[in-house]
Amino acid sequence: MNENDIESVSPEALADTLFELIGVRFEPKAASDLWPQIQQHKWLLSEKLGRDVGLRTACVDFVDNMEQAVSExxxxxxxxxxxxxxAQKIGREAWDMIADSQPPKQLVQRKIIVPLTEEDLSRKHxxxxxxxxxxxxxxxxxxxxxxxxxxxxxxxxxxxISPSLLMADGVEKMGANLRRIMEKARGLEEVVIxxxxxxxLAASRDEGTRLDKSITNEFLKQVPLLKIAGNKLLLVCATNYIRQLDAALLRPGRFDCIIPVGALSNEERKTILRYYLSRVNTQAVDLEKLVRLTAGFTPADIEYLFQQVAQYAFEQELALKRDYGVTDETVLRILPTIKPSLSEEIIAEFEADKLTYSRA
Ligand SMILES: Nc1ncnc2c1ncn2[C@@H]1O[C@H](COP(=O)(O)OP(=O)(O)O)[C@@H](O)[C@H]1O
Ligand SMILES: [Mg+2]
Structure with missing residues (x-):
């Protein structure tokens, strides 16, 4: 076919020609849309190579690069x-600073991490x-x-995604905002949302206002859509008040797992204490003693304790103008000013919730 008589050629014939040249069948409409671009590419390629390239070469090169262009x-x-x-990238340390025995590390490892990393084996079984x-x-x-x-x-x-972000355009738009974010999320790969x-967001509809109901309903729609989408995505929702969530969301078939995160054992506190001790200028600290004295402390309490310890040590050195190393005494000085977050009452309530709501 002569390159100049394209005006007179039907889209069907162009599709046939393209098929003969490169073995790919385009819709006639697509073929006639592509044709001018192929002509242009043939010219460009000839210029680049300093010789007149054939139509077939131009076509093949164009289609190859088109794929690259599309994926790019x-x-x-x-x-x-x-x-x-x-979106942020998170380092591995966050995982490594959790003791292996600290719940729910093992559970998360078994149910989430390994199935996602051992894809073939998961598929097989x-x-x-x-x-x-x-x-x-x-x-x-x-x-x-x-x-x-x-x-x-x-x-x-x-x-x-913070609730305040969803509410940014007013409460009426919350449901629509959530839907938009979830639609975008389904186009992403390898993300934790x-x-x-x-x-x-998802308070019980029995007590909620009309608006609460609409966002809860939106969640009920969005979670199944996430599940059928083929992309690698994990949605995690967290709450301090599981009892306030709408019962429909907690039923099997919506969220895959409902996982409790609670008090630390002595061993687990020890791992966290060791981590924070390694970050201050220590002299001599009795770790076992600290473990005993921090019963009822959450990781956040321990983090706060060491912020205070660090500040104290820093100020001491500034004032005394000589090396100040943290000792038991330093920690004991600060400790009474921090009330452990986990009272017996809170722990009892949490244990009851664990029995009622956990599902792995
Ligand atoms: N092993 C650990 N497990 C959990 N949190 C830890 C651990 N070690 C240190 N932390 C720190 O303790 C704090 C825990 O608070 P956070 O995760 O915000 O609790 P929540 O979200 O349950 O309110 C965070 O600052 C976290 O970095
Ligand atoms: Mg939190």
Missing amino acids: YVAYNRMDLLKEMG GVVPPKAIIFFGPPGTGKTHFVKAIAGVLSWWYIE FIDEFEE
Whole structure:
């Protein structure tokens, strides 16, 4: 076919010609849209190579690069979306600083991390990795930390969606905002989406206002959509008040797992204490003693304790103008000013919730 008589050629004939040249069948409309671009590419390629390339060569090169251009375009869009949603990369340390025995590390490892990392084996045995989970437990027990740790150990993106972001355009738009975010999320790969203070969004519809109901309903729609989408995504919602969540959301078939995050044993406190001790300028500290004295402390309490210890040590050295190393005495000085978050009452309530709501 002569390159100049394209005006007179039907789209069907162009599709046939393209098929003969490169073995790919385009719709006639697509073929006639592509034709001018192929002509242009033939010219460009000839210029680049300094010789007249044949139509077949031009076509093949064009189609090859078109695929690359399309995938580059998809990747570019995805990066843009990740940026827009405030995606972060989290290091592995967040996972490593959790003692192996600290619940729910083992459970998360077995149910989430391994099925996602051993894909072929999961497929072979029909194990479906969870797509949507809930963490519940008293404040400061490490729910947020666990979500970040999961993203870190998987090397996935971490995206936090705060209730205030969903409410930014007024409460009436909450449902629509959630839908928009979830639609975007379904186009992403390897992301952990975290929604904190979940009870603020998905409170029980019995007591909620009309608006609360609409966002709860939106969640009921969005979670199944997430599950059928083929992308690698984990939605984690966290709440301090599992009792306030709408019962429909807690039923099997919505969230895959409902996981308690609670008090620390002596061993687990020891791991965290050791971590924070390693970050201050210590002289001599009796770790066992500190473990005994921090019963009822959450990870957040321990973190706070060491912020105070660090500040104290820093000020001492500044005032005394000589090396100040943290000792038992330093820690004991600060300790009485911090009340452990986990009272017996809170622990009893949490134990009851564990029995009622946990599902793995
Ligand atoms: N092993 C650990 N497990 C959980 N949190 C830890 C651990 N070690 C240190 N932390 C720190 O303790 C704090 C726990 O608070 P957070 O995760 O915000 O609790 P929650 O989300 O349950 O309120 C975080 O600052 C976290 O980095
Ligand atoms: Mg939190």
